[in-house]
Amino acid sequence: GTGSSSLSSRSCNYSEIEEDDDIIINLKLGDPTVYERYWQEMGEVTTVVIHGWQSLSYFSDNNNNLCWFLEPELGKEIVRVHKLVGNAETQDHFIVVGTGSTQLYQAALYALSPHDDSGPINVVSAAPYYCSYPLITDCLKSGLYRWGGDAKAYKEEDPYIELVTSPNNPDGLLRHAVVNRNEGILIHDLAYYWPQYTPITTKANHDVMLFTVSKSTGHAGMRIGWALVKDRETARKMTEYIELNTIGVSKDSQLRAAKVLKVVSDSCGNEMAKSFFEHSYDAMSERWKLLKQAAENTKRFTVPYFTSQRCNFLGKVFESQPAFAYLKCEEGIVDCERFLRENKKILTKSGKYFGDEESYVRISMLDRDTNFNIFLHRISSSYNANVQVH
């Protein structure tokens, strides 16, 4: 059954927390464990039984799809959830499934880079950008592409690939391409373009759009992402990359992802009960309310400003409530990550990893309630770690 208590109801009276232990709170990564409770309360509806005789073949029973290893059931549920939420156009797009959107990012670079002798194409993104992009882009020192840094500083005349992450990681702001030239090749990373994080105002309709269950349903460990790709040749080359890299994508994971997405879509059609997105919207909303209060009260840090917009899916006006909070330490704290680590025993990710200043840190808003509450308590109180962490 769906259970009766909501995802946000068991939260956050952080002022009552007894700070008797000195545990380290790690909010460095965006591990989406906030969703665990919702899926526990859903019980067996997402359980998938996979028999020993299933998933033996490399191939999917799917002769007419360009992405030959895409499970038809998953393809169907991807189209269905986008149609329901209205966040992306699936018509006239090919679906390419990947081992997380991380693999699809690499597949997109492979597919979009010129394979002639012109040398590596520059890959740029406006700072602060997702910290994994430069690392993934340069880890194999490819002859096809290389990290070109902050898109706002990119003045070269050569062709380039621009990554547009909207809502953005780390700061949650909505974004458009910033390099102001026509011949730019764009990759849109829309991992966070879901109604629990930001109002769905338009149906995204770009050439290459990346999505993932990691941030939509919270199943990061399943390692399933998908790309919606307009151009047939680009989709074919992305498929070719995944064929070379891993000869396809785990069928077991695809079947699980299909089931989870189906349950998410089914929950949206139920007039009587809250949908998955309403549950997760409420949880994020509660957390952001508490974080903003804490910022207001302590005046030690600021959070980004988000404008209110009407969400076509949820049918209400709200401000973005991103998966990460990008905090700026005030009062002359130069190295905010160090300050939080040494004084509060909270591990965060410094702005420097996102091509930004060290007075910023990114903290995950997707951790379990207990950790989030201790985090809030520590930043709002006079708590000061007596043993320093290095």
Ligand code: PMP
């Ligand atoms: N893109 C962005 C913007 C992300 O924040 C993340 C996860 N932190 C990813 C991609 C990677 O997602 P996946 O787990 O699907 O590889």
